[in-house]
Amino acid sequence: MRIKTWQLYTLITTLFWGVWGAFIEIPEKNGFPATLGYAVWALTMIPCAIVALSVTGWKINTDARSVVSGGIVGLSGAGGQLILFQALRDGPAYIVFPIISLYPVITVLLSVLYLNERTNRKHWIGIGIALLAILLLSYMPPSATHARGWQWLILAIGVFLLWGVQAFVMKRANATMSAESIFFYMMISGVILIPAALWMTNWNMPVNWGWKGPGLAVVIQVLNAIGALTLVYALRYGKAIIVTPATALAPVITIILSLLLYGVIPSFVIITGLCLAVIAIYLLAE
DSSP states (O other): OOOOHHHHHHHHHHHHHHHHHHHTHHHHHTTOOHHHHHHHHHHHHHHHHHHHHHHTTSOOOOSHHHHHHHHHHHHHHHHHHHHHHHHHHHSOHHHHHHHHHTTHHHHHHHHHHHSOOOOOHHHHHHHHHHHHHHHHHTOOOOOSOOOOSSHHHHHHHHHHHHHHHHHHHHHHHTTTSOHHHHHHHHHHHHHHTHHHHHHHSOTTSOOOOSIIIIIHHHHHHHHHHHHHHHHHHHHHHSOHHHHHHHHTTTHHHHHHHHHHHHOOOOOHHHHHHHHHHHHHHHHHHO
16 A cells, blocks of 8 residues: 555654654653753754755745744644643643643544544544543553642643644644745744743753753754654645544554663553554554
8 A cells, every 4th residue: 555645744753753752751860851851842943944944945934824823833832842841740640641642632623623624434433542542542650749739730731722723723724834834933933932941940950961961852852843844744735633643642652662672561551552552543544
């Protein structure tokens, strides 16, 4: 079976995000805060944007509609990431991540209602199985950490909504502007929010400024940046109701790599999620 353009870009995004997820904690464990990791990620978006724009002859859509659409895509993605940091500071990860992981539900609903996206029964079954798999793959065992207040729940729901809306607007924007312009505005939004990430950083703790800190973060975060670029292309050529759930299955790659590299044995819930993910990927790829 010949692979389609949207399938290729979806595969690249899922693969790169999966590998990124397997290594993202290493710089933080080495003493380089996640908030500074965000700053590194935003900066790695710049060379990706340069490469993308060079292909189109440096043409950027600058009309009001394109600027607003690009800004919404960029700020909802990058802003959601910063809000997630705060949600995890006050709330339990085993509740926060399952809430956020279901953001494809929002994308699917909006795409069906406002973009009139439709597909066959096989794909709908795959989408349903994928959403269940995503929920199971995000499972984390309860910890002894106590939640502080209830604001973290509002923040988690906010990220869930922002990321769901981001993919929908990204798909919609692809109909009126170039994919390269969308990514350019994503890059600009990410860079603009770097001061917020620096403000959120706990500077009372020592920061590792060596290779194992920011140096390693650059290598890892560029995978995230490339995945974001190929996601724009995947949504340009494919349906959001299929691409979004498929790319959200990136934890499958993360879990497999963690098993191979770190010897981490998944729980029964995770294994069930992996099995469902394989089924979903098969159904969505047809």
